[in-house]
Amino acid sequence: MNISIQNSITQLGAEFVGSTNEATIDAVAIDSRSLQNSATTLFFALVGPNNDAHSYIKDVIEKGVQYFVVTHIPRGCEGKANFLIVNNTLVALQQFAAYYRSLFDFPVIGITGSNGKTIVKEWLNFVLSPEYNIIRSPKSYNSQVGVPLSVIGINEQHNFGIFEAGISTIAEMEKLEAIIRPTIGVLTNIGSAHDEGFASTEEKIKEKLRLFDRSQILIYEKNNAIDALIPSTIATFSWSCTHTDADVFVTKTRNASNTILSVRQAKGSFEVSIPFLDEASLENAISCLLVLLYLNYDVATIQTRMALLYPVEMRLQLKNGINNCSLIDDSYSADFQSLKIALDFLESQKHSAKKTVILSDIFQSGLPNSELYSRVGQLIVANKISRVIGIGETISQFQNQFENCITFKNTAEFLAQLDQLNFENETLLIKGARSFQFEKIVAALEEKTHETVLEINLNAISHNLNFYKSKLQPTTKMMVMVKAFGYGNGGFEIAKLLEYHQVDYLGVAFADEGISLKNAGIQLPIMVLNPESTSFSAIIQHELEPEIYSLKGLKAFLKIAEQHNLHQYPIHIKLDTGMHRLGFEAENIQELIHTLQENQRVVVKSVLSHMATSDAEEHKAFSLSQIRLFEELSSQLIRELNIRPIRHILNTSGISNFPQGQYDMVRLGIGLYGVSNDREEQKYLENVSTLKSVISQIRTIPAGDSVGYGRRFVAEKPTRVATIPIGYADGIARLWGNGVGYVTIHNEKAILLGSVCMDMLMVDVTEIECTEGDAVIVFGESPTVMEMAQKTQTIPYEILTSISQRVKRVFYRE
Structure with a gap:
């Protein structure tokens, strides 16, 4: 990409405020945390229901970015960078992508449906790649933000595109259609996903079909309900296993390990062997088969390539490795766009300062090899990678593009020398094209355990976090509970993700949980909710923040604070408003105030309480009485101690049921992990x-x-x-x-x-x-x-x- 700022201003209808508009940008970014942002990046400050990127522009400027698309110039950033001011930054990103797409004229497949979009995209890339230099959506980038970012990845060497489009409600597809502009449309299975965003299945189908308004052809499974809704202006190429009047009629014969598809069309009949038995895979494979037929591939080529279809792994997986390593398993794809995504994931989930990338030859970049590996080298430097291990004939030729790099001709050569490579106390990104069989590397480096696993969906955690954030006032802080090993899901990994999302506090039950997180590199402030007096010294040593819930505990901590000669050490005062578990009660508030007055050893960072029945409608009056008592007691502390602490009383259920009790911060617990006591609310949470x-x-x-x-x-x-x-x-x-x-x-x-x-x-x-x-x-x-x-x-x-x-x-x- 090489787009001038002047051209960008024109295309976006933006007002320019800055010192120079003469520059050329070669990348677009929306994530302020990415280490890949640079002086030639155009940063779009997106505004969502839970986050506003304008708040982070000052930090992005410090990383060297000079050009920003904004709705306003944030306070303190005036004169420090160049700004393109627009009414809506998401709309501007979509306009920019649509303009960029218009600069290229080659076949583009647009895929939508309820299920199977990503698999069909990956399989089409596989069967078409011998003839074309393909740009495709990385991973499942199919949203209102993901689609423009995918299309912006096109470069001058690409001659075929495959993009998927996902929608959740009406009036979304027309925006994606303008960006993708597919010449060939593929409609996959229509299921129940996102039903809640549409008044009916008919409305959902109509909205999805809008992707194909300007397509030359629509490929789909013939269906009476869909047939009735396809505009007469759209040409179709249909298949079916039941409707004999479809353009392609398919019958299936399953055996032990594969399925034989008998394909009948106007040009004749033939058979294809597919290495799958399940219905969903067969539907997806037939969609790919029809694309090949439409593009006039010969039968022999179709038979050969369809027989080689493979299971698609659509996830970046974080696993425990040998010798205290952690592994990021991305062992089934190696393209430039997905490498950038994987490196961002590495940074968000690194377990140690030492970061190693094991990388195969990169295919379908659309760039000459010299330019490609120069750019990969720049990514490696920007992401502060400690060591690079290259595997493949081509990457071996460009070893000089990387510092601290060793290369191998193939995977077998690497595995033969594995013991000499000393993998220990590091985070490994394992990213390779399927042909390199990097799953063998993952198997060799993964910690050996029994076959039962608990899979944790980090996307779902992010979704649930944002769901609860959307219920808060913009100024309300968020503490997230990661006690009990992250409710059984994993402490550090979830804490690292929460740190990436910039929550305000983490909460643990005992000091050892917090110490473990601090030793692993977590920088967020951590509150210890049930500290024992014997752990106070360790709490201080590791800069944790104790909850103090009794006069005995307070005096014990003050004694330790004096021994350590502390000044203004943060503590958190717990009030008992009716839970009757831990906390200061009304009758000892005055003595608490007397003990804290004029004491410079500690500072009251927050005042909190805990609700006993926030999830029970029948006890609503009791919950409200707790909030009233908390207001009374905390106000007394604030007034008589002349302090301004963070106040918080709401837990997960409280966030939803008692918005009037948000105060300065809330504490999110089980809701983060996809569990709600409210059936209606449960529909909006994702399984973690x-x-x-x-x-x-x-x-x-x-x-x-x-x-x-x-x-x-x-x-x-x-x-x-x-x-x-x-x-x-x-x-x-x-x-x-x-x-x-x-x-x-x-x-x-x-x-x-x-x-x-x-x-x-x-x-x-x-x-x-x-x-x-x-x-x-x-x-x-x-x-x-x-x-x-x-x-x-x-x-x-x-x-x-x-x-x-x-x-x-x-x-x-x-």
Whole structure:
């Protein structure tokens, strides 16, 4: 990209305020935290419901960025940079992308639908890449922001584009259509995703079809409901397995490991073997097949390439590695755009200062190799990477573009010398094109644990955080609770993400939790809610901030503070307003004030209390009485101590139910992890944690035989039983066994049989097609932790925090 600022001003209809508009920009950015921002970056200060990038412009200027698209010049930034002032920065970003798209004239595939967009995009890239230099959406960048960022990645060497478009409500697709301008349209499966944003399925289909208003052709599965809504101006190329009048009629024959598609069209018939059995993959594959037919590929080429389709991993996964390393697994793609995304993820989730990138040859950049690897080298420098390991013939030729770099011709050569490379106490980004089989590198470097994993969706955490932020006043601060190992999900990794999102405080229960986070490099202030007096010295040593809830505790801390010669050390005063667990009560407030008056050893950073019934409508009057008492007692402290502390009383349920009690800060807990006590609110939260395992063994027992300890299940008929390596030592309650609970295998319920064992449980798979080694969902979307809690007579907190530390946590971002 080389766009002049003068041209940008014209295209955006912007007012320019600055010292010079003569520059040329080569990159666009929206994230103030990215280390890739530079003097040639045009920064769009986007304004969302939960965040305003104008607040961070001063920091971005300090990183060297000089050009900003803004709605106003933030106070203190006048004269320090150049500003393009517009009415709406998101609209401006979309206008900029639409203009940039208009500079290129080559075929572009636009993909939309409810499901399968990203998989179809990746498969189309695979089957078309031998003939074309393709630019495509990185990962699942298909939103109102993601689409313009994807299109801006085009360069002069690209000659084919594949972009996906996702919408959540009406009046969104026309904006994406103007940016993508697809010549070929692909409509994938229409399902229930985002139904809440539309009045009806018909309205949703109409909105999605707007992507194809100017397309030469629309490829889709023939469907009466869709047919009725396609404008007559749009030419179509349809397929079906049921409608014989479709342009392409397909029949399917499954065998043990693949599916034979018999394809009948006007030009003749042929067969294609697809290495998948599930219906969703077959639908996605047929969409790709029709694109090849439309582009007049010969049958032999179609057969060869379709037979090589592969499972698509759409996630960046964070895993524990050997020798105290952490791994970011991005081992199935290597293109320039996704490398930039992966490096940002590395920075947001690094576990240590030492950062290593293991990188294969990069394909389809659209750039000459010399320019490509020069740019990659610049990215490596900007992201302060400690070591680069290049794998491939081409990257080996450009080793001199990287500092502290070693290269290998292929993956096998790297693995042969793995022991000599000394991976220890570092964060590794493993990013390679599929042909390099970097999954072998991940397997070699990953910490070995048993086959049960708890997957943590970092996108969902970000979504839930922003959902609750949207309920707050702009000035209200946010403390997020990461106690109990992040409610069982992982302490450091979630703390690192929250630090990236710039929350104001983290909360832990005990000092050792906070010490662990500080030792891992977390810089956010951390409040210790249940400090023991024996931990006060350690709290001070690691710059944690204690909650003080009793006169005894206060005097003990003041004594330690005097020994350490502290001055104005931050403490947090807990008031008991009716929870009757911890805190100062009204009758000892005066003595608390007397003890704190004229004391310079500590400073009251915040005053807090805790609500007992914020989730219970029947106890609303009690909750309001707690807020009133908190107002009275905290005001007395403020008045008599002449202080201005942060005040906070609301927990997750309180945020939603008692907005009048926001004060200066709120404390977000279980809601961050996707759990609400309100059924309506639950619809807006995303599932964070998915506990997965595998089938260890399958056997068929006759009628009369039993399963497990105590013979609690006796078969009434021949029963197919699958054993799964997870039990009560991993956190699965015994109450969940013996017909009460279930797991999900291939989207079907498998009921638990007999008692849950320490390390295993058994399920009924008589009616489920499955084999040993198949994946099992223990909880996640189905069953949910709420459902498990209800049936086992407990609460979701207990389900999540009970998951054993021996269960490996895998963190990923879509």
